[in-house]
Amino acid sequence: xxxxxxxxxxxxxxxxxxxxxxxxxxxxxxxxxxxxxxxxxxxxxxxxxxxxxxxxxxxxxxxxxxxxxxxxxxxxxxxxxxxxxxxxxxxxxxxxxxxxxxxxxxxxxxxxxxxxxxxxxxxxxxxxxxxxxxxxxxxxxxxxxxxxxxxxxxxxxxxxxxxxxxxxxxxxxxxxxxxxxxxxxxxxxxxxxxxxxxxxxxxxxxxxxxxxxxxxxxxxxxxxxxxxxxxxxxxxxxxxxxxxxxxxxxxxxxxxxxxxxxxxxxxxxxxxxxxxxxxxxxxxxxxxxxxxxxxxxxxxxxxxxxxxxxxxxxxxxxxxxxxxxxx
Numbered sequence: 001x002x003x004x005x006x007x008x009x010x011x012x013x014x015x016x017x018x019x020x021x022x023x024x025x026x027x028x029x030x031x032x033x034x035x036x037x038x039x040x041x042x043x044x045x046x047x048x049x050x051x052x053x054x055x056x057x058x059x060x061x062x063x064x065x066x067x068x069x070x071x072x073x074x075x076x077x078x079x080x081x082x083x084x085x086x087x088x089x090x091x092x093x094x095x096x097x098x099x100x101x102x103x104x105x106x107x108x109x110x111x112x113x114x115x116x117x118x119x120x121x122x123x124x125x126x127x128x129x130x131x132x133x134x135x136x137x138x139x140x141x142x143x144x145x146x147x148x149x150x151x152x153x154x155x156x157x158x159x160x161x162x163x164x165x166x167x168x169x170x171x172x173x174x175x176x177x178x179x180x181x182x183x184x185x186x187x188x189x190x191x192x193x194x195x196x197x198x199x200x201x202x203x204x205x206x207x208x209x210x211x212x213x214x215x216x217x218x219x220x221x222x223x224x225x226x227x228x229x230x231x232x233x234x235x236x237x238x239x240x241x242x243x244x245x246x247x248x249x250x251x252x253x254x255x256x257x258x259x260x261x262x263x264x265x266x267x268x269x270x271x272x273x274x275x276x277x278x279x280x281x282x283x284x285x286x287x288x289x290x291x292x293x294x295x296x297x298x299x300x301x302x303x304x305x306x307x308x309x310x311x312x313x314x315x316x317x318x319x320x321x322x323x324x325x326x327x
Contacts, residue, residue, distance in 0.1 A: 051247070055242055193244045254304055
């Protein structure tokens with residue numbers, strides 16, 4: 001009995017020891033928190049062009065609706081939207097109202113004829129109406145592109161009816177609404193880059209051409225007209241774009257990659273995750289200045305040499321343990 005009791009006690013003790021060891025290992029495993037993997041880059045001193053951003057749209061100086069010069073029937077329309085025409089090229093022909101009425105009357109007379117004599121009379125009347133009909137040829141007032149066609153062949157039109165709309169692409173320009181607080185910084189000749197969201201065209205370059213001194217009281221902005229070096233034909237008047245106007249160059253500013261900066265829309269606040277030591281990501285509020293497609297200027301919040309996350313930081317709680325990727 002004593003021997004069996006000793007073995008039972010020894011076995012029970014061994015089980016307790018194993019359970020205790022397993023529990024301690026589980027506790028240690030629970031204390032090991034997963035680390036977020038991030039990529040980082042240092043803040044650095046650099047030069048940045050001083051740019052003013054503004055939205056706007058394309059417009060043309062030469063835009064005209066070609067109208068019918070007489071009342072009558074639209075006999076032919078020779079153009080479609082997107083066609084390019086030369087000055088003087090015939091856009092459409094319109095048969096005069098009187099001639100159209102004569103042709104219609106002769107046609108009706110011929111259709112109602114029952115005898116040979118009546119049919120002959122009808123044919124002669126129709127021939128006379130057609131050969132003596134007067135019509136107007138409507139020419140293009142200048143060389144350009146047809147952007148709208150308002151009518152179809154066979155329609156009855158009045159004098160002054162809009163037939164098509166034509167623009168001169170060489171007079172196309174970009175107008176941006178620049179915030180009024182930048183008015184003193186904008187001058188003719190400054191370089192401009194215009195990008196068109198959602199359209200596969202490269203950035204369009206040009207210069208500030210003119211500034212409208214009148215202020216829009218609703219938007220508190222001024223209109224700035226920009227002449228671009230070239231505009232693809234598919235960029236029609238009315239297309240929206242984003243302009244960057246170079247008003248100067250700032251030197252020795254603190255810069256970080258654009259992807260390092262995050263914006264809180266509710267608080268209207270910018271922030272970064274700054275790496276402390278080599279393993280802790282601190283949520284850090286920053287004040288930003290200028291920016292371009294690659295970089296942000298940091299006015300305050302971090303200094304040159306501070307390391308910030310560029311990938312993997314967004315959404316991390318403050319003071320999160322991280323692992324910095326070597327790549």
